[in-house]
Amino acid sequence: MAAVRSGEISRLEELYERHHASVYRFLRRSSCSLTEAEDLTQDVFLRVLRYRSTFQRTHAFKPWLFQIARNLLIDHHSKRRFDAVGETEQLQTPDLGPSPQRALEARVDLSRVASALSRLSLEQRHALLLARFHDLSYREIGKILDCSEGAVKARVYRALQTLSQQLDEQESAT
Amino acid sequence: MNHGRRNLDQVLDLTNSDEEKARLARVWRDLESISIEEPPRAMKGEFQKVLRTIEVLPQRRGISWARAATIFGIGLLTGALGLSVAGRLATTASQKTAAPHATAIAAALPLRTTAQRLAAMHVVGDLAHTEPAARAALIHGVLRDPIPAVQLAAVDHLADLNLSNAEIEVLALALPELGAPIVQVMLLDLVTPTTGAPVAEVLRRLSRDPSTDTTVRRHADRALALNPERNDT
Numbered sequence: 123m124a125a126v127r128s129g130e131i132s133r134l135e136e137l138y139e140r141h142h143a144s145v146y147r148f149l150r151r152s153s154c155s156l157t158e159a160e161d162l163t164q165d166v167f168l169r170v171l172r173y174r175s176t177f178q179r180t181h182a183f184k185p186w187l188f189q190i191a192r193n194l195l196i197d198h199h200s201k202r203r204f205d206a207v208g209e210t211e212q213l214q215t216p217d218l219g220p221s222p223q224r225a226l227e228a229r230v231d232l233s234r235v236a237s238a239l240s241r242l243s244l245e246q247r248h249a250l251l252l253a254r255f256h257d258l259s260y261r262e263i264g265k266i267l268d269c270s271e272g273a274v275k276a277r278v279y280r281a282l283q284t285l286s287q288q289l290d291e292q293e294s295a296t
Numbered sequence: 297m298n299h300g301r302r303n304l305d306q307v308l309d310l311t312n313s314d315e316e317k318a319r320l321a322r323v324w325r326d327l328e329s330i331s332i333e334e335p336p337r338a339m340k341g342e343f344q345k346v347l348r349t350i351e352v353l354p355q356r357r358g359i360s361w362a363r364a365a366t367i368f369g370i371g372l373l374t375g376a377l378g379l380s381v382a383g384r385l386a387t388t389a390s391q392k393t394a395a396p397h398a399t400a401i402a403a404a405l406p407l408r409t410t411a412q413r414l415a416a417m418h419v420v421g422d423l424a425h426t427e428p429a430a431r432a433a434l435i436h437g438v439l440r441d442p443i444p445a446v447q448l449a450a451v452d453h454l455a456d457l458n459l460s461n462a463e464i465e466v467l468a469l470a471l472p473e474l475g476a477p478i479v480q481v482m483l484l485d486l487v488t489p490t491t492g493a494p495v496a497e498v499l500r501r502l503s504r505d506p507s508t509d510t511t512v513r514r515h516a517d518r519a520l521a522l523n524p525e526r527n528d529t
Contacts, residue, residue, distance in 0.1 A: 131347075131445055131448070132347065134347060135343075135344065135347055138340070138343055138347075139340075142335060142339070142340065142343070143334065143335050146332075146335040146339075147332045150332045150333075151330055151332060156336075159335075160335070160336065160339045161514060163335065163339065164339070164342065164343050164346075164511065167343060168346075168478075168481055168482075168511075171448075171478075171482075172452075172455075172482055172485060175452060235326050235327060235329050235330055236330050239327070239330065250327075253299075253300070253303040253307075254300060254303070254304075254324065254327050255300070255327075257298055257299045257300055258299055259299050259302070259303070260303060260306065275306055275307060275310065276310075278303065278307050279307045279310050279311075279320075282307065282320040282323050282324060283316075283320070285323045285327075286319045286320060286322075286323045289323065289326070
């Protein structure tokens with residue numbers, strides 16, 4: 123990033139290569155459709171280019187990148203309301219192996235978890251996704267979410283509690 | 297131990313109940329079921345296409361005071377001439393008539409290499425907060441420099457200024473003529489907060505023109521959506 127900031131704009135391609143999949147997954151898990159995630163991922167890296175002069179050389183790149191992604195996501199969410207059921211349908215199932223029965227169970231399981239996740243507040247959802255999937259410390263997540271390390275931990279804790287409760291309710295309803 | 301596992305342990309430390317720890321750990325594990333596909337390959341190609349409009353740049357280095365002074369002089373010259381170009385653009389809305397003048401200016405300038413013009417843009421950019429001619433030189437850089445990297449440097453510096461509506465209009469009117477999609481996208485971000493019929497008209501033209509780059513069209517659409525009053529025709 124330091125090179126990009128210094129004017130070697132072509133080096134942005136390396137950053138894209140290294141981080142675009144991670145940003146894309148964050149956006150997809152945050153209830154973006156395939157097309158939205160593709161468009162927003164590109165926008166994240168265009169913003170990296172646009173705001174490169176604000177990057178602090180002494181800071182880590184990844185939290186800064188996710189901060190941009192999250193801000194874009196908030197802008198995006200404020201413009202559009204997502205249908206929670208529709209979103210979960212667009213998430214793909216994992217590689218389930220040969221058993222159709224297992225595949226069906228896993229699909230149901232995925233749908234439940236993704237549906238519950240999409241009902242969390244944006245604050246809790248982002249804290250949880252960043253803590254769970256992106257190998258970031260609470261301190262780094264705090265920088266992204268603009269809050270203290272303790273507040274991030276509390277959000278993740280409450281998110282897990284809410285999810286647990288929702289999944290239990292779904293289970294007892296079936 | 298990676299951060300993920302450590303993050304879970306720190307959250308589990310917030311409760312004393314073994315039952316709750318087990319429940320939360322199970323949810324943490326179940327989240328893995330939300331497996332996400334790899335990003336489509338075409339996505340990377342699209343981004344590379346946009347980036348390809350930028351020439352590989354020499355590293356930006358410190359500029360000596362003597363060189364800076366020379367560049368400043370040339371920058372101001374460019375600025376004064378650029379102002380006339382920009383002014384002509386604004387008043388006649390005829391960018392084509394200004395092009396031969398701009399070409400003549402570029403040919404007359406000793407800053408023929410990309411590295412020199414890029415360095416000049418940064419020096420001029422630092423002066424643009426106080427020197428009107430430097431502001432005009434930046435606008436000229438965006439409108440007339442053939443190299444996207446120099447144009448981008450000028451856009452960067454313009455973004456730090458409080459541009460007048462007239463200045464933004466000049467930049468917006470030039471949008472369809474700019475060759476590099478990445479410069480168009482960056483410039484769209486700059487003109488988006490401004491309302492006004494001429495700017496709206498340019499955005500609509502960009503958004504509807506099938507020959508315009510898809511990313512540029514998307515950004516033009518977004519700019520229109522952010523300013524609904526622009527959509528009233």
